[in-house]
Amino acid sequence: MADAFLVRGGASLHGSLPVNGAKNSALKLIAAALLAEGRTTIANVPAIADIDAMLDVARHLGAEVGRDGDGTVTLDVPGEVGTATPPELVRRLRASIVVLGPLVARHGRARLAMPGGCNLGSRNIDLHLAGLSRMGAEVTYGPDYVEARADELVGAAIELPFASVGATENLLLAAVTARGRTRIINAAREPEIADLATMLCRMGARIEGVGSPELVVDGVDRLAPTHHAVVGDRIEAGTFAVAAALTGGDVTLTGVDPEHLRLALDKLAAAGVDVSGDAAAGLRLRAPGPLRGTDIATLPYPGFPTDLQPQLLVLLSQARGTSMLTENVFDGRFSIVAHLRAMGADIDLEGHHAIVRGPTALRGCEVIATDLRQGAALVLAGLVADGETVVADPHHVDRGYADFAGRLRALGADVERADAARARTPGGLPRAVLGP
Numbered sequence: 001m002a003d004a005f006l007v008r009g010g011a012s013l014h015g016s017l018p019v020n021g022a023k024n025s026a027l028k029l030i031a032a033a034l035l036a037e038g039r040t041t042i043a044n045v046p047a048i049a050d051i052d053a054m055l056d057v058a059r060h061l062g063a064e065v066g067r068d069g070d071g072t073v074t075l076d077v078p079g080e081v082g083t084a085t086p087p088e089l090v091r092r093l094r095a096s097i098v099v100l101g102p103l104v105a106r107h108g109r110a111r112l113a114m115p116g117g118c119n120l121g122s123r124n125i126d127l128h129l130a131g132l133s134r135m136g137a138e139v140t141y142g143p144d145y146v147e148a149r150a151d152e153l154v155g156a157a158i159e160l161p162f163a164s165v166g167a168t169e170n171l172l173l174a175a176v177t178a179r180g181r182t183r184i185i186n187a188a189r190e191p192e193i194a195d196l197a198t199m200l201c202r203m204g205a206r207i208e209g210v211g212s213p214e215l216v217v218d219g220v221d222r223l224a225p226t227h228h229a230v231v232g233d234r235i236e237a238g239t240f241a242v243a244a245a246l247t248g249g250d251v252t253l254t255g256v257d258p259e260h261l262r263l264a265l266d267k268l269a270a271a272g273v274d275v276s277g278d279a280a281a282g283l284r285l286r287a288p289g290p291l292r293g294t295d296i297a298t299l300p301y302p303g304f305p306t307d308l309q310p311q312l313l314v315l316l317s318q319a320r321g322t323s324m325l326t327e328n329v330f331d332g333r334f335s336i337v338a339h340l341r342a343m344g345a346d347i348d349l350e351g352h353h354a355i356v357r358g359p360t361a362l363r364g365c366e367v368i369a370t371d372l373r374q375g376a377a378l379v380l381a382g383l384v385a386d387g388e389t390v391v392a393d394p395h396h397v398d399r400g401y402a403d404f405a406g407r408l409r410a411l412g413a414d415v416e417r418a419d420a421a422r423a424r425t426p427g428g429l430p431r432a433v434l435g436p
């Protein structure tokens, strides 16, 4: 019997919710811990499937991993870590490519299976590899693996043609113990990269320009283990903010810095949402009246985050007027559109633009999660749809949202997992969920 989210629309979300630590930071902090022999502790680590996968990678490489119920992860890293990761682990998680830089830095070689993760169009790692080559690594690859070798990594000036998050992180992790100075020009500036740089500096790294488009790294001989708490997840916060806005709710989110969501919050305000509060008091979202359409274009930080694009598409389908949403970061990131159309949304696609006419009433039906953010956005669509929405393949959402259904329920939504519903009312599930 298939698992799914079961969403019954109509409830308005109210209350306060603590935001978890950022997935996209915690994953890289685990890779950073591998750079130093000894015990590193990382607090505020979210309980999500991608973290389970990354900790399995760390274990496979020789770290002893401990985890308590409060979200603190302990990594005991040996003097010698492994240099190869098996395909089944790397395919579970694209972000595991960030161990490439640290492993080459520590042991002069690394062999990784080609990474998996969300299927968002052409998702290359050429910038990671070109940067490592500039630092003296010899990179070879086949259809299903990539290997990098270097007797010693040497600092270099590396200009990224696109401010790639993953490439910036991989090169930063390689550069902190390389010989001499590395400059990463046109570096990505996401808050999660600043979080990684902060932890690396605590470990003894010398990094300047954090938060700017140029990172300057002076390599050090060795790094020491440390303690670090993960920054709040701006994308999880943004997802709940959209849920509040969509349902005409009043929600306060704590544990996130609203500055990390500035442009997204400006767009919500332009759509008619009352946005107030700050990091200390919490970020408050109230949607007192009808939503208005607005135009949005995704860009690297501080631009509008692509990871909130599907959620905003749902919101715009419920807003008055015609809106244009332009996706500039990933191709192939409009997989939600067919599902939203099936639910009743009026959306046309022209290349990397989505033209949304709203508001249109959404009706509950069976839809399928095909990636993390698209799946979460479909659950949000269900919150305002008439009747019941069944979102199949919820494991995509589990990759990045801890107990998504439970947390939405805590704010008053009617959302549950098919497993839970089955336990409660055996035989009472829709046929689509019961499967063949």
Ligand code: UD1
Residues within 6 Å of the ligand: 024, 025, 027, 095, 122, 123, 124, 125, 126, 127, 128, 129, 162, 163, 164, 165, 166, 167, 300, 306, 307, 329, 330, 331
């Ligand atoms: C990270 C985030 C992801 C987010 C994305 C953009 C993690 C685990 N994931 O992904 O949630 O959506 O940033 O904010 O942190 N590119 C290349 N060559 C490369 C690298 C990237 O062409 O070597 C292209 C990609 O195909 C994509 C674009 O650059 O079109 C953005 O990729 P990148 O910024 O690297 O994103 P990720 O690190 O994969």
